[in-house]
Amino acid sequence: MATDLLSRIAPGAGDGDMRDDAAALAARLTERPDVLALAEQLMQLDGPALARARRSLQKAKVAPPAAPEIDGDFLQLFRDLTPELEATRLRVREFMGREVEPIANDYWERAEFPYHLIPQFGELGLIDQIYPEQPDGSVRHDSVAEGILTMELARVDCSFATFLGVHAGLAYGSILLCGSPEQQAEWLPKMRRWESLGAFGLTEPDVGSGVAGGIATTCRRDGDAWILSGEKRWIGNSTFGDLVVIWARDVADQQVKGFIVPTTSPGYSVRKMEGKIAQRTLQNGHLVLDKVRVPETQRLQRANGFKDVARVLGMTRVGVAWIAVGCAYGAYERALAYAQKRTQFGRTLGSFQLIQAMLATMVGKLSAMQALALQVSRLQNAGKAQEHHSALAKQYCAKHCREVVALARESMGGNGILLDHSVARFFADAEAIYSYEGSNEINTLIVGRALTGVGAFV
Numbered sequence: 001m002a003t004d005l006l007s008r009i010a011p012g013a014g015d016g017d018m019r020d021d022a023a024a025l026a027a028r029l030t031e032r033p034d035v036l037a038l039a040e041q042l043m044q045l046d047g048p049a050l051a052r053a054r055r056s057l058q059k060a061k062v063a064p065p066a067a068p069e070i071d072g073d074f075l076q077l078f079r080d081l082t083p084e085l086e087a088t089r090l091r092v093r094e095f096m097g098r099e100v101e102p103i104a105n106d107y108w109e110r111a112e113f114p115y116h117l118i119p120q121f122g123e124l125g126l127i128d129q130i131y132p133e134q135p136d137g138s139v140r141h142d143s144v145a146e147g148i149l150t151m152e153l154a155r156v157d158c159s160f161a162t163f164l165g166v167h168a169g170l171a172y173g174s175i176l177l178c179g180s181p182e183q184q185a186e187w188l189p190k191m192r193r194w195e196s197l198g199a200f201g202l203t204e205p206d207v208g209s210g211v212a213g214g215i216a217t218t219c220r221r222d223g224d225a226w227i228l229s230g231e232k233r234w235i236g237n238s239t240f241g242d243l244v245v246i247w248a249r250d251v252a253d254q255q256v257k258g259f260i261v262p263t264t265s266p267g268y269s270v271r272k273m274e275g276k277i278a279q280r281t282l283q284n285g286h287l288v289l290d291k292v293r294v295p296e297t298q299r300l301q302r303a304n305g306f307k308d309v310a311r312v313l314g315m316t317r318v319g320v321a322w323i324a325v326g327c328a329y330g331a332y333e334r335a336l337a338y339a340q341k342r343t344q345f346g347r348t349l350g351s352f353q354l355i356q357a358m359l360a361t362m363v364g365k366l367s368a369m370q371a372l373a374l375q376v377s378r379l380q381n382a383g384k385a386q387e388h389h390s391a392l393a394k395q396y397c398a399k400h401c402r403e404v405v406a407l408a409r410e411s412m413g414g415n416g417i418l419l420d421h422s423v424a425r426f427f428a429d430a431e432a433i434y435s436y437e438g439s440n441e442i443n444t445l446i447v448g449r450a451l452t453g454v455g456a457f458v
């Protein structure tokens with residue numbers, strides 16, 4: 001029988017040369033032979049020959065199967081975009097890979113923003129996709145386009161996605177939803193061309209989650225102008241932007257009103273916030289408004305109370321859900337690439353069951369986040385989204401993003417906490433996403449109120 005085996009697995013091998021038999025057997029086994037037939041024949045070999053075959057097999061160099069392509073769009077949710085949106089998405093992906101990826105960790109570590117990239121960034125056509133101009137000259141908000149492009153930015157650098165979200169979402173969106181036609185005509189074209197960069201000032205040093213009833217910054221009518229006094233904190237883009245939409249409480253009627261405040265206004269000052277551990281590339285400012293005089297023409301004419309701030313947040317919050325999606329997307333893809341390359345015990349990390357379990361968990365959460373954000377954006381485009389839909393998307397995606405980035409970090413061992421491998425940056429950046437534009441708790445309470453009919457905020 002041994003002769004028969006040898007003649008089949010190693011033609012020409014001599015009957016008495018058991019050393020060669022074992023090597024040939026090992027070689028044959030690595031070629032994916034008919035395992036059942038070989039197993040039957042293996043049983044005919046004597047003990048020493050089997051031991052030699054085993055040793056040869058251990059030494060045999062088995063070419064690993066080619067690793068599958070890495071693609072965080074596991075459910076193929078983004079394969080049927082319109083040609084225009086797909087073209088912009090590819091432009092954004094190329095730009096982020098070429099210009100931002102190589103410098104992202106360095107700028108993050110130094111807590112600086114790469115201002116030199118803003119002109120190129122502006123040419124990507126993001127705002128034209130997010131707010132397509134209509135035949136009658138008006139603009140429409142395309143939440144799906146905003147989401148997909150935001151995801152692409154965050155997949156490489158969450159600070160870039162937030163930079164866009166503050167300018168094109170919060171600031172532009174405030175003027176679009178709450179400004180008069182004249183105000184829109186004055187500001188929106190400049191903002192579309194990135195000639196005027198916007199910021200959004202709602203949060204204050206002493207009031208974040210409780211802004212609905214607790215804004216302390218005041219506005220007081222004075223002839224044909226308003227006097228703004230107070231402080232704002234955490235205001236993204238405010239250290240270098242051209243205008244800030246400031247929300248303030250009217251001392252006369254106690255209602256919240258909105259103002260377009262140029263950052264060159266006398267009495268306006270800003271200092272950069274230092275020491276962040278998340279989204280360090282994003283520039284956040286602490287603003288002081290020391291009796292800043294703003295003409296009535298710069299008061300947002302269609303903002304009459306906090307419900308109008310909520311309208312803006314309702315539109316932009318799903319964008320934050322997409323930042324969370326992009327953050328998880330980037331971390332997952334990098335963790336998978338690492339698992340495919342890094343070897344321990346002579347095998348890739350990706351071949352270990354426990355690492356595969358982490359990867360499967362990550363892609364499952366990521367896919368659920370993508371599907372949820374996409375559906376809420378579709379509802380928004382159809383005019384059917386309500387505040388609690390975007391609150392759910394933000395809450396769910398930010399929470400699960402945090403879990404995905406933690407798994408990604410863990411799966412990379414020590415290198416997971418090194419900036420060099422980028423996952424550490426996503427891990428830290430997820431913390432900001434979790435807390436801004438309505439913390440996890442506040443968005444949970446918005447959903448809870450919709451479900452039960454009872455507000456449980458206080």
Ligand SMILES: Cc1cc2nc3c(=O)[nH]c(=O)nc-3n(C[C@H](O)[C@H](O)[C@H](O)COP(=O)(O)OP(=O)(O)OC[C@H]3O[C@@H](n4cnc5c(N)ncnc54)[C@H](O)[C@@H]3O)c2cc1C
Pocket residue numbers: 166200201202203207208209210233234235236237278279282284432435436437438439440441442456457458
């Ligand atoms: C990176 C970054 C960028 C930001 N950019 C901007 C910006 O551009 N413009 C702007 O206006 N703001 C911005 N913010 C502010 C952000 O929106 C606030 O941080 C957020 O609203 C939470 O407010 P807070 O930090 O004051 O926390 P707090 O309101 O003090 O909350 C602290 C904790 O208490 C919890 N909590 C509060 N109230 C309740 C309640 N009723 N029930 C249960 N739990 C509760 C919160 O969920 C949180 O866990 C930014 C923040 C960050 C971190």
